[in-house]
Amino acid sequence: MSILINKDTRLLVQGITGKEGAFHTRSMLDYGTNVVAGVVPGRGGQSAIEDRVPVFNTVKEAVQATGANTSVIYVPAAFAPDAIRESAAAGVPLIVCITEGVPALDMVATYAFVEECGVRLVGPNCPGLLSPGQAKVGIIPGNIAVPGPVGVVSKSGTLTYEAVDALTRLGIGQTTIIGIGGDPIIGTNFIDVLTMFQEDPETEAIVLLGEIGGDAEIQAANFIKAHVTKPVVSFIAGQTAPEGKRMGHAGAIISGGEGTAQEKIKALEAVGVSVARQPTDIAQLIKEAMDARAVS
């Protein structure tokens, strides 16, 4: 099993004819994802990716015609909030926004609208999701993952690939890999994903990749203590980051001594989470945690 995306995912791509949109749609199709529609205003009736995907003018039309149940967004930052709202208004249950650099204030109103529509947003500024062997929604390279028992949730993109690659090399597969993004305002947070992994019967252990800034990892630690019985292994990026400098991600900044890697590691270790010293160690720690569980 998996969370959020699987073999029944019927994907629509917003921005399918853009450079990144086209490149990654091809890769999602090649992975075996059921890409049922593209949406490009003004190009309705055409098709994209060597005639493999029909294109519609609006999300509403695409959903009516194809029964799409997931949307992925590759449009530029200035248009991404509107793209999210269009999918939310059309009732697409899962919206994944890959676009980076979306103004945070736009996300405040947009997130409220998403909530009002009763749908789920992942991102923005995230690599999306991958349920190995079933579906890929976003940009996570499919070749690094294999099906298996570990759920992976991360604030980062490429750091996630590093951890997944290490798991796969040690022969440990994944149920679902999900990048939630490192922006200040995101649709799906660590706690949402931890809840889903805890409930998913196929997920036996969880990898949580965090970074400096904010207190999402501390909240996750509190949640793990109260609600998560499966083993959790973590890595927190930015142990060497200086205070007051924004480390790329809009959210990755240590301010006033708050949001440091050290305090997050401490909070996670205090609730029994094994915290790796480097990303590749995650795989070994997961193996140990799962072996320990198998014995007990």
Added chain:
Amino acid sequence: MKLHEYQARALLAQHGIPVTGGGVATTAAEARTIAEELGRRVVIKAQVFVGGRGKAGGVKLADTPAEAEQIASQILGMDIKGLTVEKVLVAEAISYQKEIYLSAILDRATKRVVMIASAEGGVEIEEVARTNPEAIIKIPAHPQLGLQEYQARELAFAIGLTDGKQARQFAQIATALYQTFVKSDASLVEINPLVIRDDGSLLALDSKVLIDDSALFRHPELEAMRDTSDEPEAEQLARAADITFIKLDGSIGCMVNGAGLAMATMDVVKLYGGEPANFLDIGGGADKNKVRTALEIILADPNVKAVMFNIFGGITRVDEVARGIIAALEEVPTSIPLIARLTGTNQEEGLRLLAESQLIPATSLAEAAQKAVEAAKAAA
């Protein structure tokens, strides 16, 4: 992006928030002219992006225009925590009864703009949060309707402004502050202190504004306020090329795609006994020009004794990165050891391109970091 105090107060004034009279000066003579125009006692404040200006001697009172000139000449050019003071704010010095606190922030947890007020102003709000958390009042603005008037009034009464007229003025200021936040795409707008004057009226004495970098594309007027004087040249070059670069003090240059992986790469360099020379994220989907610029920036740092590339291709294509590295080395040849760990999208083509170059390959992050640390130590 952070604004200077003189810019922040001008922005607040534009939105109708009362601030003290004054202006910004780059010379002592200008400071004197402003003091003459104000015709009263003034405060002279260094405009640098660093906390603790007062303690460092960057904030002083002057009774006369002549004294203002003399003090400004002391403060201008002064070094405060490594930054040179190039501008001073010359503002009216006023007396007041009480200091309060008011701000708007972008709150990750509630996903709202949250208004924060406290009767305990004049000290850092983090300090109040530690010592007297119940003195901090937070009210989230409605995500679509914005801050409502009743919410602004609630905020006033909650911090003990029971006089009707005063509460009304506070509510007006809170509303204007919220408007400043929204219209400027800020991530923080703070007035601290907001003072109650002897006649009971309110006035903003000091303020702080941070703008959301992701929204600057639609605010050319704010982008124009950017002060790059304290930003290293390399960081300016990087920003122009849409590369995130932060200079650090170590000897191992790092070029990575993705902020999380870039931080993790620095952590692993440190774990193996090295010191990173920089944080550098070439971002998603970097093309070869960007890679070339990034490498030039790294190599321009004389402390760099080895460079490690850690590229895990998703959006970024490994072959594009390889082409960028090769193009950069043609223009800026170097004898510094270069260690490359490239994996992911179009990896085979990328590795084929690099096979004939001077790059030392590594198959994992740990291996790349170890090789880079060894190479840097050998060169030191």
